[in-house]
Amino acid sequence: xxxxxxxxxxxxxxxxxxxxxxEEQDFDQFDDLSITPTVASSVFYLESDEETINAVPxxxxxxxTVNFDAFNEEYVAERLLEGTMIYEIENTTSKRxxxxxxxxxxxGNVIDVELFSIEPNLPETFTxxxxxxxxxxxxNILTATDGLRISGNNQSDTNSVSNASxxxxxxxxxxEFLFRLK
Amino acid sequence: xxxxxxxxYISLLGVVSVCAQNKQLxxxxxxxxxxxxxxxxxxxxxxxHTGVPFISGLAFQAGTSGVTVNDLFANDGIDFTTKVRExxxxxxxxxxxxxTTSQIEGFNVGFRGKNRPDDYYxxxxxxxxxxxxxxxxxxxxxxxxxxxxxxxxRNFDLGDVSLRGEMxxxxxxxxxxxxxxxxxxxxxxxxxxxxxxxxxxxxxGSFRTTQGQDxxxxxxxTADMQLQTAGVKEIFDILDDDSRxxxxxxxxLFAKRVLFGGNLGLGFDAGFSYNLNPQTTITASILDxxxxxxxxxxxxxxxxxxxxxxxxxxxxxxxINNVNNDLWQDLVDDIEESLPFEENSExxxxxxxxxxxxxxxxxxxxxxxxxxxxxxxxxxxxGSNRDFYxxxxxxxxxxxxxxxxxxxxxTGFYQRRFGRVLSLKGTYTVDKYSLTNIGLGxxxxxxxxxxxxxxxxxxxxxxxANSHYxxxxxxxxxxxxxxx
Numbered sequence: 001x002x003x004x005x006x007x008x009x010x011x012x013x014x015x016x017x018x019x020x021x022x023e024e025q026d027f028d029q030f031d032d033l034s035i036t037p038t039v040a041s042s043v044f045y046l047e048s049d050e051e052t053i054n055a056v057p058x059x060x061x062x063x064x065t066v067n068f069d070a071f072n073e074e075y076v077a078e079r080l081l082e083g084t085m086i087y088e089i090e091n092t093t094s095k096r097x098x099x100x101x102x103x104x105x106x107x108g109n110v111i112d113v114e115l116f117s118i119e120p121n122l123p124e125t126f127t128x129x130x131x132x133x134x135x136x137x138x139x140n141i142l143t144a145t146d147g148l149r150i151s152g153n154n155q156s157d158t159n160s161v162s163n164a165s166x167x168x169x170x171x172x173x174x175x176e177f178l179f180r181l182k
Numbered sequence: 183x184x185x186x187x188x189x190x191y192i193s194l195l196g197v198v199s200v201c202a203q204n205k206q207l208x209x210x211x212x213x214x215x216x217x218x219x220x221x222x223x224x225x226x227x228x229x230x231h232t233g234v235p236f237i238s239g240l241a242f243q244a245g246t247s248g249v250t251v252n253d254l255f256a257n258d259g260i261d262f263t264t265k266v267r268e269x270x271x272x273x274x275x276x277x278x279x280x281x282t283t284s285q286i287e288g289f290n291v292g293f294r295g296k297n298r299p300d301d302y303y304x305x306x307x308x309x310x311x312x313x314x315x316x317x318x319x320x321x322x323x324x325x326x327x328x329x330x331x332x333x334x335x336r337n338f339d340l341g342d343v344s345l346r347g348e349m350x351x352x353x354x355x356x357x358x359x360x361x362x363x364x365x366x367x368x369x370x371x372x373x374x375x376x377x378x379x380x381x382x383x384x385x386x387g388s389f390r391t392t393q394g395q396d397x398x399x400x401x402x403x404t405a406d407m408q409l410q411t412a413g414v415k416e417i418f419d420i421l422d423d424d425s426r427x428x429x430x431x432x433x434x435l436f437a438k439r440v441l442f443g444g445n446l447g448l449g450f451d452a453g454f455s456y457n458l459n460p461q462t463t464i465t466a467s468i469l470d471x472x473x474x475x476x477x478x479x480x481x482x483x484x485x486x487x488x489x490x491x492x493x494x495x496x497x498x499x500x501x502i503n504n505v506n507n508d509l510w511q512d513l514v515d516d517i518e519e520s521l522p523f524e525e526n527s528e529x530x531x532x533x534x535x536x537x538x539x540x541x542x543x544x545x546x547x548x549x550x551x552x553x554x555x556x557x558x559x560x561x562x563x564x565g566s567n568r569d570f571y572x573x574x575x576x577x578x579x580x581x582x583x584x585x586x587x588x589x590x591x592x593t594g595f596y597q598r599r600f601g602r603v604l605s606l607k608g609t610y611t612v613d614k615y616s617l618t619n620i621g622l623g624x625x626x627x628x629x630x631x632x633x634x635x636x637x638x639x640x641x642x643x644x645x646x647a648n649s650h651y652x653x654x655x656x657x658x659x660x661x662x663x664x665x666x
Binding site for chain 1: 251252254255256257261262263266324325326327328329330331333334391394396397398399400401491492493494495496497498499502505507508509510511645646647648
């Protein structure tokens with residue numbers, strides 16, 4: 001009986017093996033898989049009306065340092081391939097303004113600065129895209145950034161009033177980063 | 183690392199497979215005692231049978247409704263990332279799945295009632311592993327392409343996440359009764375002893391990045407998702423703890439759980455066979471109507487809520503006095519509060535995947551001498567039709583309840599009997615996995631020794647790696663008729 005079992009089992013296995021075949025497979029190809037998503041997110045938004053700007057002496061009307069470790073998180077920093085910071089500014093006030101964004105490292109040192117000199121009553125939205133990576137600034141700026149210092153300076157008087165219905169200055173910013181997940 | 187390896191192993195199991203649990207070759211193959219397991223109301227003719235322990239019934243099924251191993255790993259010189267993009271991301275939908283099922287019978291015994299020869303009792307134990315993972319299309323695209331670039335404005339459906347898996351041991355006892363010469367009915371009670379179970383079903387939600395109301399982008403996520411696990415945590419604890427020997431502890435843990443040491447459940451099967459006329463028979467069965475109450479070794483995860491962000495926002499003059507430096511962390515905290523990722527250990531009930539079969543069969547042909555002297559029936563006044571008709575042809579319908587709805591398969595079959603010694607069954611099955619599934623079953627009866635082998639999707643054997651579906655069942659039994 002044991003012999004019969006073995007014969008049947010062997011016969012079945014041989015039957016399947018002889019019948020089956022497979023094209024050559026190369027599982028090492030998995031190493032070549034490239035996964036590089038683009039992640040987009042808004043970063044910072046600042047809005048101020050003209051009244052607030054007029055309420056303080058000419059010069060800085062906004063000055064704020066915020067901790068910002070989104071870029072230098074280990075997971076992000078290790079996988080970042082390139083990125084673009086997008087800035088948009090609208091100014092319908094009667095003021096000539098200077099807006100600054102300073103990138104600070106862990107020690108509070110300034111490692112990069114973006115300065116925007118904005119004319120009064122801008123007819124359209126001002127846009128600037130700053131590239132980081134192979135075709136732009138060093139990626140190390142982003143991966144070392146631990147904080148942002150945002151400042152708004154009034155380089156005009158504190159009396160004039162715009163003719164616009166709701167005069168204000170708006171700073172928008174967003175990031176689009178390319179990562180390598182695999 | 184062990185955990186990652188285990189995850190990859192399970193994922194690989196999924197990738198190389200997609201299966202249904204369809205046993206169209208075994209169904210209504212009355213010469214094989216295990217056909218009682220797919221229809222407890224099948225016609226039985228033996229006096230008793232016993233399966234050879236652990237080799238009486240082994241079944242392995244695997245399939246994929248989407249990409250095959252060959253699609254990705256053929257040595258064809260095409261860039262692998264391009265193949266993944268074109269054959270997986272662009273081609274597969276959230277209804278495509280990877281799944282695998284295996285069953286191993288510990289033992290299977292049947293005997294006819296001494297005082298009630300119309301009743302045939304059967305009992306036994308079998309282990310079953312069943313895993314199904316639906317392709318999380320939108321999340322895969324999100325991981326591959328991100329939410330930026332061309333995907334601004336795209337809605338990523340978090341409900342694409344759907345998976346379920348379990349390993350159980352089943353203790354079963356069934357009764358098969360010949361009610362009349364035309365009707366046979368049967369039922370089987372089951373006690374489930376679960377080794378592990380996990381499920382993430384009924385999820386909903388979305389993630390979307392669009393043009394912001396204030397800032398450049400607004401990212402919005404709404405989620406109602408959960409992953410329930412039972413019996414998994416202790417396994418991972420053993421694997422993760424370098425001071426413990428997985429090789430020694432896991433078999434002990436599994437052994438304890440298969441013998442009622444895990445979570446328990448109840449279920450039943452039922453079925454019938456009915457002769458419309460001497461040559462035409464209809465059958466039907468419903469299997470695994472049951473549940474398991476998961477109350478031990480639980481670890482569940484939930485992600486419920488909604489959050490929306492446009493980054494750090496400062497409005498002057500409202501925020502002029504806010505000199506908080508942690509605006510970014512506050513933003514992160516707000517999102518986590520609105521969309522909490524939480525753990526709990528609440529008990530839950532997992533339902534077994536209910537299966538149903540139906541068939542119609544027409545018997546024909548002359549039996550000849552090979553059937554005249556067979557010892558094939560205990561019934562002196564009219565054995566099974568098949569004892570006299572060597573040919574059968576018919577159709578079968580199979581349905582299974584899956585997380586995304588009912589999957590169905592339609593089978594046409596032809597069966598030929600050569601006396602009691604040899605019986606062959608050929609099938610052609612159409613389902614979501616394959617339109618070219620041709621199967622062949624062989625049952626060999628050498629005296630009391632019974633051997634069967636059933637193989638599906640034979641055309642795929644030309645290139646197994648390119649197969650969407652594969653299944654193999656075989657086993658040994660000892661069968662007795664009357665005094666034999």
